[in-house]
Amino acid sequence: MRRKFIWGVILVIFVAGVTYLAVSGSKTLATTDNGKITQADYYDEVKQSSAGRQVFAQMVINKVLDKKYGKEVTTADVDKQYATLRAQYGDSKFKQYLSQAGMTEKQYKESLREKQVMQAAVKANYKISADKLKEAYDNYVPDTTISLITAKDEDSAQAAIDALDSGESWDDVYKQYSQANSAVSGTGQMAAFDSTNTNVDSEIRKAAFNQDAGVYSASPVKGTNGTFYVVRTDAMAEKPAQSKIESKLKDKITNDFINDTNNQDEMKKIIGKLLNKANVNIKDSDLKSALTGYLTAN
Template identity: 40%
Template sequence: MWKKIIAVIVVVGIAVGLAIWGLGGSKSLATSNAGSITEADYVSSVKQTSAGQQTMANMIIQKVLDKNYGKQVTNKAVNASYSSVESEYGSSFSAQLASNGLTETTFRDSIRLQALERAAVKANKKFSTADLKEAYASYTPNMNVSVIEVADESTAKDLISKLDDGSDFATLAKDNSTDSETKDNGGKMPAFDSTSQTVDANVVKAATELKKGEYTKTAVKSTSGAYYIIKMNSIAEKKSFKSLKSKMEEIKLDAAMQDQSTVQGIIGQELAKADVSIKDSDLKNVLQQYSTAAAAMKTSSTSSSSSSSN
């Protein structure tokens, strides 16, 4: 529940890194007594697949965005993001990469591609003061909570009854929680705010509804199916809107990055400005979803402008 999602590219697809587009000759890649597989055979087959098509799209997108926003995405930042996820997973990092169809190189490429997309969205998506104040109103700063994780609702109800009768939360966590990362510390978690992407969304929501010293009176079912009892230990003081304005902009940007139509539409606009021309007939439609999203975004913007003027 607490670890970062390793598959960071969720909108345009994983940069699978099929380094095949320089191939295409008669050189044999494999031979057998049944015949040979040439570079041309391989390329022809792979480019018909969805993975091959998406790889070509990603290659085009990365080249275009790198020209426009590459200076904003430093190797240092990419390496920092990579190292952060690697340290979260520790010895299981390589296995997690493999289970997501990634290598160290393609994961690093995925991080860079996502960062370029974020830079493009940030440059094209503007937020009003009203938008930012709305984000501020629903924002809860760092919360320090303790949790007890159990497998079923019945067990959670029994533990809540014990808490109601005066039992110590930390002791119950040590004796009953199935969360190996927190149980030995009485259920205490690292601090997180209401925008956390590393804590289960249902746990975050339930925590924001608690006051200091309170615990959930009903079991909180996580998105993974486990049940949680959550106790609020303390909440950081919420700073002024002026102090948090830049953070609110990042929060709104995070939300925009989760909106596939927005991200693909902005990418489509960037591709249109780059005058991309695909020469291979088998790959002619690899950018179709982006141009369609850009057209829809333009239509929506025109309609909104017309409604405002009326």
């Protein structure tokens, strides 16, 4: 998760900066006894660097994908994912994370939107075999409801488990040990989620799906964000027919495909195909090769 968010920071900030430099190239950025450095100087240097070409390539890709698939991603879609992820961190840790990453809330949302547009583009152009769909259905876990204690640290999570083991009620233990978490209500109840829901922390999902109803985690569950939880599985719905959740399964397969680094060549082929259809024509000679990996892959 962190790697993707950091890329979002680089992309949003760097793109904005390079675009501004290109427009306002005469401004002086620094002076020395041996001369000055202007925005144009800096822009020329950046665009010839490997990082600069990568960012340029991503700018073009985003432009092409957004025109064709951007309408499929609504503000509500982004806000929902944003709220869920923020809740899992907790307000203080989330703000700390953004600060460390040098990212504003607006930039973070933009990175989420770009990923959702990419998912829509890949989903429309990635052919999923019947075997893959059947495998995804076999591994599917239906809607599961849980209760969650969000502990301040591992010791507190273990103390909560010890208290539950000694016979104290869930409600009493929750009130004593749980930190604020906007993703839950009451004494830690979360909205139902299934195995295709990537907004819920993968470690919470793993704990919830691998224990019976009424059972809580035997040891502290460490989320991918570093927060420790106690997870109680409350109920699990019956598994629906494959036809009723086929769209969800396809989304899950597509997301897994995108996130698997072993599929980079296939991803480039898909993107290259879309770039060719969009008649991309690079005017700047220094950036001519920025998209070669995508265009030749297709």
